[in-house]
Amino acid sequence: MVKSYKELVAWQKGMELVRRVYALTRNFPKVEQYRLVDQLTRAAVSVPSNIAEGQGRGSEKEFLRFLNINYHK
DSSP states (O other): OOSOGGGOHHHHHHHHHHHHHHHHHTTSOGGGTTTHHHHHHHHHHHHHHHHHHHHHTOSHHHHHHHHHHHHTO
């Protein structure tokens, strides 16, 4: 098992996805701020969050379960 979720390429790419989604949605029309922007940002944030939470559970079985959550979205 890895020492830190931050070592995982999946977590690193997830964080890059978050940065890109926030940058792209910054210029969306105001009417979309509480609809599409909210949905996109929450979905993007869930990827690295699930990876971090899964590792924080302390067991490999739980960690793999949280990684599987992202895979099936």
